[in-house]
Amino acid sequence: MKEDHQIWLELYRMMVKIRRFETLTGELFAAGKIPGFIHLSIGQEASSVGVCSTLRPEDYITTTHRGHGHVIAKGGDVKRMFAELMGRSTGYCKGKGGSMHIADFSLGILGANGVVAGGFPIIVGAGLSIKLRGTDQVAVCFFGDGASNRGPFHEALNMASIWKLPILFVCENNQFASTTSFHYSTSVKSVAQRSIAYGIPGRSVDGNDILEVREAALEAVERARKGEGPTLIENRTYRLRGHFEGDPQRYRTKEEVENFLEKDPIKRFQEFLKNEKILNEEMDRQIWQAIDSELTDAIRFAEKSPYPQPMEALRDLYAEDVDPLFQRSLA
Amino acid sequence: MNLRELTNTEAMAEALREEMIRDPSVFIIGEDLVAHGGIFGQFIGLPQAFPGRVIDTPISETAIVGAGLGAALTGMRPFVDLHFADFTTCAMDEIVNQVAKIRYMFGGQAKIPLVIWAPDGAGLSAAAHHSQSLEAWFIHTPGLKVVSPCFPYDVKGLIKASIRSDDPIIFFMHKKIFSSKGPVPAEEYLIPLGKAEIKRKGKDVTLIAYSIMVLHALEAAKELEKEGIDVEVLDLRTLWPMDWESIAESVTKTHRVLIAHEACVTCGFGAEISARIQEELFDELDAPILRVGAYRVPIPFSPPLERFVIPGKESLIKSIYKILGKEMN
Numbered sequence: 001m002k003e004d005h006q007i008w009l010e011l012y013r014m015m016v017k018i019r020r021f022e023t024l025t026g027e028l029f030a031a032g033k034i035p036g037f038i039h040l041s042i043g044q045e046a047s048s049v050g051v052c053s054t055l056r057p058e059d060y061i062t063t064t065h066r067g068h069g070h071v072i073a074k075g076g077d078v079k080r081m082f083a084e085l086m087g088r089s090t091g092y093c094k095g096k097g098g099s100m101h102i103a104d105f106s107l108g109i110l111g112a113n114g115v116v117a118g119g120f121p122i123i124v125g126a127g128l129s130i131k132l133r134g135t136d137q138v139a140v141c142f143f144g145d146g147a148s149n150r151g152p153f154h155e156a157l158n159m160a161s162i163w164k165l166p167i168l169f170v171c172e173n174n175q176f177a178s179t180t181s182f183h184y185s186t187s188v189k190s191v192a193q194r195s196i197a198y199g200i201p202g203r204s205v206d207g208n209d210i211l212e213v214r215e216a217a218l219e220a221v222e223r224a225r226k227g228e229g230p231t232l233i234e235n236r237t238y239r240l241r242g243h244f245e246g247d248p249q250r251y252r253t254k255e256e257v258e259n260f261l262e263k264d265p266i267k268r269f270q271e272f273l274k275n276e277k278i279l280n281e282e283m284d285r286q287i288w289q290a291i292d293s294e295l296t297d298a299i300r301f302a303e304k305s306p307y308p309q310p311m312e313a314l315r316d317l318y319a320e321d322v323d324p325l326f327q328r329s330l331a
Numbered sequence: 332m333n334l335r336e337l338t339n340t341e342a343m344a345e346a347l348r349e350e351m352i353r354d355p356s357v358f359i360i361g362e363d364l365v366a367h368g369g370i371f372g373q374f375i376g377l378p379q380a381f382p383g384r385v386i387d388t389p390i391s392e393t394a395i396v397g398a399g400l401g402a403a404l405t406g407m408r409p410f411v412d413l414h415f416a417d418f419t420t421c422a423m424d425e426i427v428n429q430v431a432k433i434r435y436m437f438g439g440q441a442k443i444p445l446v447i448w449a450p451d452g453a454g455l456s457a458a459a460h461h462s463q464s465l466e467a468w469f470i471h472t473p474g475l476k477v478v479s480p481c482f483p484y485d486v487k488g489l490i491k492a493s494i495r496s497d498d499p500i501i502f503f504m505h506k507k508i509f510s511s512k513g514p515v516p517a518e519e520y521l522i523p524l525g526k527a528e529i530k531r532k533g534k535d536v537t538l539i540a541y542s543i544m545v546l547h548a549l550e551a552a553k554e555l556e557k558e559g560i561d562v563e564v565l566d567l568r569t570l571w572p573m574d575w576e577s578i579a580e581s582v583t584k585t586h587r588v589l590i591a592h593e594a595c596v597t598c599g600f601g602a603e604i605s606a607r608i609q610e611e612l613f614d615e616l617d618a619p620i621l622r623v624g625a626y627r628v629p630i631p632f633s634p635p636l637e638r639f640v641i642p643g644k645e646s647l648i649k650s651i652y653k654i655l656g657k658e659m660n
Contacts, residue, residue: 111433322572
């Protein structure tokens with residue numbers, strides 16, 4: 001098998017893993033096993049996988065409230081993810097973060113963020129730190145179209161540009177800022193156009209075509225590693241689920257969603273791989289089955305894991321655990 | 332000990348210089364640093380001594396604080412200069428939602444060795460947007476530590492301790508004390524975060540203060556001494572973690588308490604200290620706890636208006652007479 005083909009199959013496998021993770025998460029949420037809210041990235045898998053497939057383990061990412069896919073694509077452990085979603089002590093954040101706050105600093109995942117555009121200033125710091133330390137790491141900020149209308153986007157792009165920081169600003173334009181359409185809320189036809197204002201390259205790609213996403217990311221990563229500065233990439237995609245699970249979706253029609261089902265990135269890549277004779281029915285079945293078996297194990301791990309002890313709520317605030325009332329040591 | 336007289340800004344610059352030599356991951360970031368040496372000249376000499384490690388930024392407070400945070404998360408020890416405490420408002424999401432919460436919400440995975448230094452306080456006719464004392468907001472925010480010293484000795488020791496801390500520090504310094512002088516040892520020392528210090532021993536009343544109010548408190552104590560009133564001045568230096576032990580010890584000795592800050596009285600840090608004293612030490616008190624602070628208005632521009640709004644020595648003296656149930660002469 002050619003090297004490309006192996007990479008392509010790996011990309012496909014990773015997209016399927018995210019799709020199944022998100023689908024099962026939706027089911028667990030509906031069954032009352034996940035508290036709070038969740039935001040699923042179904043339909044946007046090509047963006048997370050296409051970009052993260054170009055990164056090294058030591059590279060950094062920041063992600064968003066819709067961040068499960070990025071964490072998985074960067075190598076996140078699905079056991080600890082499910083455990084976190086269920087509020088268990090074995091979760092990534094020991095149950096303190098939940099769906100919108102998963103991080104794995106050992107994998108360069110500097111955290112999902114509950115604030116839209118919260119990742120921009122942080123990624124500038126990561127990029128600056130790379131530059132000061134003189135390594136060839138890169139830092140990727142995933143964000144949505146809605147975030148490009150917040151101030152931090154503009155401050156961060158300007159700063160990253162003047163210092164030529166090794167950053168990829170990756171917009172997943174899924175057409176909706178929560179429930180408000182991109183066309184209503186944004187002054188430009190494409191988020192990538194905003195790169196012009198900051199003197200950096202901007203590229204808008206079909207975000208449901210994984211190979212196109214990967215190709216754009218490879219180019220931007222190379223540019224960043226060479227010290228040539230940041231790139232703004234817009235992956236044009238579509239959010240197939242609501243803003244949150246349970247969203248009545250009064251802002252769009254069923255027909256619109258159905259129309260986009262045809263452009264599903266996984267379906268498209270699956271057909272491509274089959275046409276290229278890289279994937280056959282049997283292999284495909286095995287891929288989905290192996291992933292489901294891994295995820296089922298992970299869910300079982302999470303469900304068997306204990307909830308944190310209530311007193312744990314008082315730990316992890318500072319470097320030394322202290323009594324939050326009087327700031328005495330908790331030991 | 333080899334003592335020199337240094338100003339507060341000299342003490343701070345010396346602390347930064349020592350820490351930058353000691354640890355290559357320390358750097359300074361903010362507006363107007365390299366050519367100008369900081370808006371108050373507080374960093375003069377450092378950009379030349381540490382090329383590339385004193386970094387000028389655009390006027391982008393959100394990105395400046397966020398850049399400090401991102402760098403702190405990835406192996407650096409940033410010292411962020413925020414120009415004026417008033418501009419924390421332009422970076423409030425970064426400070427309150429990100430800097431303060433990242434360690435906790437990610438289950439203790441991250442450390443945040445970050446200092447955000449912000450000149451605060453009134454008295455320079457700088458008006459409503461360059462004169463505020465906002466410490467209470469940050470003491471109220473779990474995850475932050477808040478420092479606000481008054482003397483060069485404390486400034487130097489606490490800057491060094493703050494830079495070495497793995498927790499995020501909001502470091503306030505009152506603009507009116509930048510050039511006030513005090514003895515600073517040439518030998519290296521640190522002052523631990525969370526330790527108050529008695530600046531004047533007394534037995535009649537405990538005056539709890541911080542920042543510029545410590546200077547007013549010492550002046551008031553000196554005047555009251557002539558009237559036979561013996562005031563103990565406790566300088567908190569660090570506001571959070573609060574040094575409860577030192578507060579309790581002094582209150583148990585004097586049984587009377589006045590708390591002073593330049594921030595407005597309503598929901599100021601004095602309210603918190605006062606509430607805790609009455610909760611924990613009610614039986615020790617011989618008089619109601621009083622608070623002195625600014626009126627609850629924005630800081631006005633014109634000198635007589637500003638003088639009226641912010642507290643000084645006179646309001647402290649008046650309050651101490653009231654606590655002691657004595658008539659003023």
